[in-house]
Amino acid sequence: MMIKNIIFDFGGVLMDWDPKYLYQNVFSTEDEMNYFLENIATLKWNTEQDRGRSFKEATQILQNQYPEFSEEIALYYSQWPVMLKGEIENHVKIVQTLYGRYPLYGLTNWSAETFPYAYENYNFFKLFDGIVVSGEEGVIKPDEHIYKILLERYNLNASECLFIDDNYENIKAAQILDFNTIHLTPSVHLEKELQKLHLL
Known part of the structure; x- marks a missing residue:
């Protein structure tokens, strides 16, 4: 070889890199944060951005599905550097x-x-x-x-x-x-x- x-x-x-570095400061409890990252802004959803989908489209898709989490979803990319x-x-x-x-x-x-x-x-x-x-x-x-x-x-x-x-x-x-x-x-x-x- x-x-x-x-x-x-x-x-x-x-x-x-870990989304928890951002969202631990957004949600009041760890359970709420885990629910959001495991069921809404999931790694599977984020993978599509790694494949080339735009942040704008990805954010709109989730906000349409989960309007009650609209602000938290928007943070995923507006505050992305905090995850790094x-x-x-x-x-x-x-x-x-x-x-x-x-x-x-x-x-x-x-x-x-x-x-x-x-x-x-x-x-x-x-x-x-x-x-x-x-x-x-x-x-x-x-x-x-x-x-x-x-x-x-x-x-x-x-x-x-x-x-x-x-x-x-x-x-x-x-x-x-x-x-x-x-x-x-x-x-x-x-x-x-x-x-x-x-x-x-």
């Missing part, structure tokens, strides 16, 4: 260490409307040789097409790439396409895994 390129997912790997707590420092340090040793790429399910905010506010994104954002492409992981966009755009061979993601479905899809992978779970120590592969 010859790994020449390293590909990172962003949310949950390099960035700490910050970088996951120990993993970003690894990116900084790898920079210059290997070409680095990003493959992220992220809205085209909010990714620019993260890119401009967190300098480590500038270390990447290329980034594929699902919202710009109209396709999300684990659809094989977004992996192929990355490979073709940057002239990469999957068998020479290491893909790091915290979502198992995304990892499985990458493995089918012959990527080397690290499934980043809470029990996985990324630095040690990279050392095992002689990449650090």
